[in-house]
Amino acid sequence: MVGIDDEREAEVDPRTAEIMRKMRIFAFVSIATMAIGFLSVMSVIAWRLVKQNEGVPGSEGELQGVLPIAAGTRITGTTSDGKRLFVTVEAENGRQMIHVFDATTLAYRGRIETLTH
Missing domain, CATH: 1.20.5 (Single alpha-helices involved in coiled-coils or other helix-helix interfaces)
Structure with missing residues (x-):
């Protein structure tokens, strides 16, 4: 209802x-x-x-090249931020430098020297 x-x-x-x-x-x-x-x-x-993945070495193929490092130096480390390649080298006299390269072309961009006191 x-x-x-x-x-x-x-x-x-x-x-x-x-x-x-x-x-x-x-x-x-x-x-x-x-x-x-x-x-x-x-x-x-x-x-x-x-x-x-664009512009990253190895994404379009293998990256090959020669890094211009002076004779008598030893590579002690490498790192990259995706755009630049940082190569740490040690000279015969013990002085360390960081060489900076373009990560996609391996073009030399400069170096950073360390000062020891």
Whole structure:
């Protein structure tokens, strides 16, 4: 049996209907904004993963070349930051230097000398 309260619930107050319409719009805009933000972040991550391998030695093939290191020096260490190659050498007199090369072409860029007191 349908009571008076059930009939009132079936009829929606116009103010309530307006509030429900605004809430639906708000929820749609909120979800759309979150989806656009999520897709933006994921596309930037994917783009950086693809671009990360470009210009890195070995990604297009084997890198071959000759490093111009003076005779009588000994290589004691190497490192790279992706753009430059740092080669630490020690001269016969014990003095250490760091030679800097371009990592993609092995072009000489300069050297850093250490001072000992």
